[in-house]
Amino acid sequence: MTPPNQDSDTLIISDLASTNIEIYLSVSKTVKFLSLIVVALTLVSIIIQFTLYDLPYYPSREALVRLFNVDGEANIPAVYSTATLLFCAILLAIIAHAKKVAENRYSRHWRALSIIFVFLSLDELVSLHEELINPMRSLFHTSGFLYFAWVIPGGIFVIICLLMFMQFLTALPRTTRRLFFLAGSIFITGTLGVEMVGAYYSNLYGQENFVYAIVSTVEELFEMVGVLVLISALMSYINLYVKEVGLRVRFSDRQVVRSLNLQ
Template sequence: MAIRIPDKFPRKLLVICLLIEIALVMLFFLTALFSEQGGLLYKLFNLDYEKNIPTLFSSLQLAAVGMVFFVMSRELTHDASLPISFDITVGAGFLFLSFDELLSVHERITSSLKHIDYLPRFEGDHGLWVAPYLALGILLLLILRKPVLHLLRTYRRESLIMLLGAILFVLGGVSLEVLSYELIRAHDYPWYVYALEVAMEEFLEMVGISIVLYGSLLLFKARSLDGGE
């Protein structure tokens, strides 16, 4: 049985995700202000912590994007310009990012690579994961360049929406993290400066994923209407 996405579902899901993200940021500030530091509520909603509610939410969003591409690989027809391997590879990539978010794989990579002196890093030996992830991302883009260019030509609106989301995700996950470690955490700024940076960093990441999810659902609908190619 073919899977169909209701016309208003992608937009409604985007709005719901954005409302949840705004709520998570507000809870982050409220628990930082009024709950005991190190207490359960503080840990559950701290955007700078791992394995808590914001992390689970981000992980679920990334997994949802991966599942959309896996469903496209099964439900749609493919040709040489947009092969099934493209959908499977992109789906697997987002599932990996989901597990990374949930299990802090990049933090484990940072710990295991500290002894390699020539790898670029942030202040205090943080961010060692950025270089290998960036190299892998560039390699995948080179391998998938033909189907990516086909998507940009054929499904420009949907592709540009996903690209916008990816840019916001990287801006939050990498650019603001560089700013945090190099300029904020290395100095004795008031706690609210650090809190604002963390909130902006994580909010951009979550919003970016939401937009990518929205774009992937629009892409599914558009490809379905075109006969799946």
């Protein structure tokens, strides 16, 4: 029975404050699910590109290419890549928070990585890095492998990050460290290495052909696989070293406390 001096809002707040939400994420199932999406997006993109360059015209061809080309912007593959990069940023932020609470010396490194991945997710959606191509090309008069001249500041950024985070990386558990290096190697091979191959080919033969479409698809595949390996590494790390994270959400004068149990 409700006491006379206690209104219904107070009872609602009490009920909400005692609510616990437990979220269980299987590392293997998550990776398998995302792997299927990567394979599907890659195959569909190749098929669509093949129909564009090697088959007769059919209705909605250009629309399908825009929608499923893995090298496109603001389409289904771009949204997927943006979402997975943002997921990495969230996982990194969770670890950063846990490390800060534990007063770990590397909490700032985790936070910095989270911020970097927020930027990468935004760049993946709208291709901000491509705005650097023409200015860099005009400045350095690049051609061949450096025809897409954004790789110059991009490569410098990678080197700076590697130097800044080297001590942090060496302090990671061995399995996590290996997965981080594997993920980074795959991702950088795609985003810089295969990109430079595509630049060389584009400089000679242009981009409107099936060969360039395959090169750009391989580039995006490397990037998606690299992110997938990183997601596996981060989820496994959280499962082993960050057992529980408390999340406090405040709405006006009401307060909800939820517990996220990451398994």
